[in-house]
Amino acid sequence: MMLLDDRKKRILQSIIDDYISTAEPVGSRTVARKHEFGLSSATIRNEMADLEEMGFIKQPHTSAGRIPSDQGYRFYVDQLMKASQLTVEEILSIKSTMDVKINELNQLLKQVSAVMSKITKYTSMAATPERKNSILKTIQVVPVERGRALVIVVTNSGAVKNSLISISETVSPEFLMYVSNIFNEKLSGLTIDQINMPVIREIEILIGPSQDILMPILNGVVDCINQIDSSEVYLEGTVNMLNYPEFSDVDKLKEFLGLMDKKELLGRLLNELSQSNGNVTISIGEENKIEKMKDCSLVTTTYKVGNIVIGTIGVIGPTRMDYSKVLAAVNFMKNRIVDEVEKLLGKSSDDP
Amino acid sequence: MMLLDDRKKRILQSIIDDYISTAEPVGSRTVARKHEFGLSSATIRNEMADLEEMGFIKQPHTSAGRIPSDQGYRFYVDQLMKASQLTVEEILSIKSTMDVKINELNQLLKQVSAVMSKITKYTSMAATPERKNSILKTIQVVPVERGRALVIVVTNSGAVKNSLISISETVSPEFLMYVSNIFNEKLSGLTIDQINMPVIREIEILIGPSQDILMPILNGVVDCINQIDSSEVYLEGTVNMLNYPEFSDVDKLKEFLGLMDKKELLGRLLNELSQSNGNVTISIGEENKIEKMKDCSLVTTTYKVGNIVIGTIGVIGPTRMDYSKVLAAVNFMKNRIVDEVEKLLGKSSDDP
DNA sequence: ATTAGCACTCAGCAAGGTAGAGTGCTAACA
């Protein structure tokens, strides 16, 4: 079994660095010239033949230079790549874009996604998870006008949802408030899964016989929960992909954009990834579960508040992406989100 | 000045119909064969030369057939085209997709946009207007937890917005409710523009010296109003464009998708169009104000509740779009929206 | 007024030819 000696590593790194920035297959001459190995192209050629045999690089056709294979990128990401930092300008730009007041998690994610795609020049995604384990913080029923009320649900993960309901015109605001308080007392502190028949019974008994107010409100609550529950996906910068030669083919483009249109699929994908620990996950080409993503790489991470995973953010680009920069951006934004969410929920974020 | 006699009209219509369905320049032979004019291609040729001179059709190059000019489409839309209806399947499909409960205007628009792009196979847009003239219906402040409250604003146009605020921990829920009622009494019924210093003074006097609760709430209200105010744009089906040969060129595609990414620009465009009366507006090619849309046509309409324009919906596609079908779809969806909005706001929708 | 006929134009495609980048192999060299 051949091993990667130091020189092979350096050559591999040269090839990948070069290919990432030019998108052209890199030949032995280029490697010998650009990076001062003090070696002739012939020697490099021998080494490259070895690297190809080991599966790190491949030739698109006989008389072309080499391009990295998925395995090559994998090795690069794990061992070769040097970590980079966002530039001061980039950080300033992020700060200025995100300076506006944000008061709901989903707005925050939208912005984060926009900023990430702007910085990386790739496509970025942000998803809220299926929040089965969110804890209800506040439930309120507020009169809007005669016969209409608004049910509002706030969770500990920062989501605020509301649902308009119709109620009997005879219900007085005072009674509505009374009922609202009952709902709040009985439901707040529970996770969504913990709302079951016994709890509803309790509320029913407390309210008394005014059945025609219980059901509309309950429906409203359920509706809010469904909204919270449903994983939303924010996508930004799909157009960026048009700037990369790997997508200059219309069919490739169609495949990619078609995939990006399937929000539910992406949501599920991101939520699966959110199972992982809090680190950054990189899936390269074929490593992706989705067949159509085999020419793309995905860099994702999750962010938590306390112990709760609040969501996943990520960047998707061609396998030939600038991993180092994307990694830096994703990491930066992750921390940024955690900060903002803490601001949003107050320091008193209740860890379960 | 040459006039369009009946035969010329029929020939023009043949050419446009043909071109809309095939995207290929139409030659004299094709016209003579497909549609039984009982004329030879040579005669058609003479007529086509006339039509070209009059500016209704043009040749992409010398030895090709003719394609409609913008002026040709305009004449077609105004005089030649026969109105079409959505098929039963399409209507059923719309009904089934939109059957889910909808409780906020913006969700409705999102769905409408999705359905429209699905039916027409083009890109569809829906925009909420800059609602300077929205009337506030309800303002409520609801405690969430110690030191945090939620400001909720509902308008007569069906928008519901909320903003999380921080307040002093010493404020009791009862006092908060008292303040909430004052805000509600003083502000509801006003348009956004009518909220000015005198009104705020009044509130200030009623609340008394607890300054540290007035400002946070006021900020919350302003924040909600800003959200209502800002025209949001929902886009769906941009990917559909990849199926049309006019966008098989990557540069064309980039131009189009780049344009679609500029949500503010589109929002402004749609809002300008919302000035028009309630009919359907069709802008063809060069007629569009935006230079980059000169290869596209835009079919829009606005929908009102009472006398208030609530927003604009539209479909954008290549100038070679199926105008008849798009028109039918846009009209259908417009009515659908009006129905849904009335359901949403209750029949008691207050006309000013 | 209509049409047959003809010469002309031009995009699109296929065939052939060339240039250049890059490779693998071999033999010589330190």
Next chain:
DNA sequence: TGTTAGCACTCTACCTTGCTGAGTGCTAAT
């Protein structure tokens, strides 16, 4: 034994050329 110069070979990208077919405009006959 590792390195290198040299060379024959391969293949893509690009250009040129020539051909075909669709379509036109014009003219002269009906």
